[in-house]
Amino acid sequence: MRTVQRRFTLVGAAVALLVAGCGAGPSQVGSAAIVGDTVIPLERVQQRLDTVLKKEPEARKLHEQRKLDQVSRQLVTLGVQHELIERAALREGVTVSEEAVSESVENAGGAEVASQNTVYDAATFRERAKDQLLLVELARKYVDRMEVTFDYFFTKDNADAVEKAKQVAADPAKMAEYVRSGPQGPEGQQLAKVGQKVSSADSPQAAGSPLFGVEPGTVVAFPPDPGSAQWIVAHVTARDDDKKSSGESSTEQLTPQLLEQIGLRLVQRLAGEPEIRVNPRYGVWDSTAIALAASDKELSGFQALVREPRQ
Numbered sequence: 001m002r003t004v005q006r007r008f009t010l011v012g013a014a015v016a017l018l019v020a021g022c023g024a025g026p027s028q029v030g031s032a033a034i035v036g037d038t039v040i041p042l043e044r045v046q047q048r049l050d051t052v053l054k055k056e057p058e059a060r061k062l063h064e065q066r067k068l069d070q071v072s073r074q075l076v077t078l079g080v081q082h083e084l085i086e087r088a089a090l091r092e093g094v095t096v097s098e099e100a101v102s103e104s105v106e107n108a109g110g111a112e113v114a115s116q117n118t119v120y121d122a123a124t125f126r127e128r129a130k131d132q133l134l135l136v137e138l139a140r141k142y143v144d145r146m147e148v149t150f151d152y153f154f155t156k157d158n159a160d161a162v163e164k165a166k167q168v169a170a171d172p173a174k175m176a177e178y179v180r181s182g183p184q185g186p187e188g189q190q191l192a193k194v195g196q197k198v199s200s201a202d203s204p205q206a207a208g209s210p211l212f213g214v215e216p217g218t219v220v221a222f223p224p225d226p227g228s229a230q231w232i233v234a235h236v237t238a239r240d241d242d243k244k245s246s247g248e249s250s251t252e253q254l255t256p257q258l259l260e261q262i263g264l265r266l267v268q269r270l271a272g273e274p275e276i277r278v279n280p281r282y283g284v285w286d287s288t289a290i291a292l293a294a295s296d297k298e299l300s301g302f303q304a305l306v307r308e309p310r311q
Contacts, residue, residue: 032076032282035083036274045075052119069282069294074119076282077291081264082131084290088270089134092141096133104129135263138270139207140251143262146200147243148211151175152234153182153192158223161231162302165221168235169304175235199243200262204254208261210288210301211236213269222288222301235306264290 032045049072052059062068089095108114108129111122120128155161168175175194182192200207210220214236221233251259268274268290276285283292288301 031277032279033080033285034275034277035080036087036272038083040076040079040083042279045072045079048075048119048124051121055121056117056119058117071119073282073292073294076278078119078128080276080278080285080292081267081290082127084267084271084274085131085134085138087272087274088138088267091272092138092270094134094137094141096130096137100133101126101130104133132260135267136256136259137263138266139254139259139263142200142241142266143204143207143251143254143259144201145241145243146207146212147197147240148236149195149197149238150211150234150236151179151194152196152232153178155221155231155233156183157229158221158231161221161233165219165233165302165304168233169219169306172235172306178233195237201243204258204262208258208265210265210303212239212262213265213287213290214303215239215269215273215305217306218303219306220288220301220303 030042031039032042033040049068052071052075053063053068059068059071062071105111105114105126111125115121115125118125153164155164164174164178168178179192179194182190185191198206198211200212206212209224210222211234214220216236216238219233219235221231223229223231268287276287278285278292283294284296284299286293286299286301287303288299293299
């Protein structure tokens with residue numbers, strides 16, 4: 001992959017950032033967010049916001065409509081993602097050359113052209129290009145050898161899913177009860193199961209889901225299809241990051257876009273699960289969306305560690 005995906009355009013910012021969220025505001029004055037022990041300063045976010053306002057008519061329109069907070073959340077999201085990517089790449093020994101970054105930027109039309117209608121300028125566009133290449137390489141390292149085991153059931157909507165996921169997190173024994181009473185599909189198939197296994201080599205699309213981004217012992221709830229009202233609740237019970245593929249698998253068959261999506265899903269786990277705290281003025285951190293949301297009410301999913309049963 002040598003073409004930078006021009007994500008998070010200003011025109012799409014209002015939609016893209018409505019699906020996010022989970023975290024608490026930092027107490028440190030002067031921070032937009034804190035990743036582990038690394039502070040993303042308010043001043044840096046403001047400087048980048050000023051740059052966007054100067055160069056992008058769409059941003060000025062959002063400012064006039066009192067919607068500039070959407071762009072600010074976008075900038076903080078990118079800052080947190082950048083820190084996670086750097087940490088994960090360092091821990092995993094993954095690098096990309098400056099030549100590869102330059103080639104990627106040039107294939108996108110050059111930094112000046114490619115950064116138009118985005119929240120980047122020429123300098124920050126190159127940084128984002130490097131981040132995207134690192135995500136692809138992180139995905140290549142794992143995409144053909146991961147397997148997760150989980151119990152799951154479908155629910156009618158997000159409210160039902162989150163409520164039941166919280167109950168499972170508090171009492172894992174409830175999972176079996178919900179699986180037994182799980183709904184049926186249009187052809188009578190049971191939409192629930194204990195001990196389901198999914199391999200990233202066999203189902204690379206699934207590797208971009210929250211199931212592959214959490215530690216065993218985690219309950220997740222999310223919509224498998226963004227266009228569907230149904231949500232899935234799953235208790236991830238095991239994960240194998242060195243599972244041998246049952247057949248021939250090649251990451252060369254996967255698109256750069258899918259590899260980047262998988263890399264982003266893995267990055268928080270590969271970064272060592274650092275604590276992420278967000279200044280409340282920008283919203284909350286959503287580990288499901290790996291982005292910021294405006295508030296807890298706009299979270300794209302739910303994640304929680306299950307409570308260990310008393311011995």
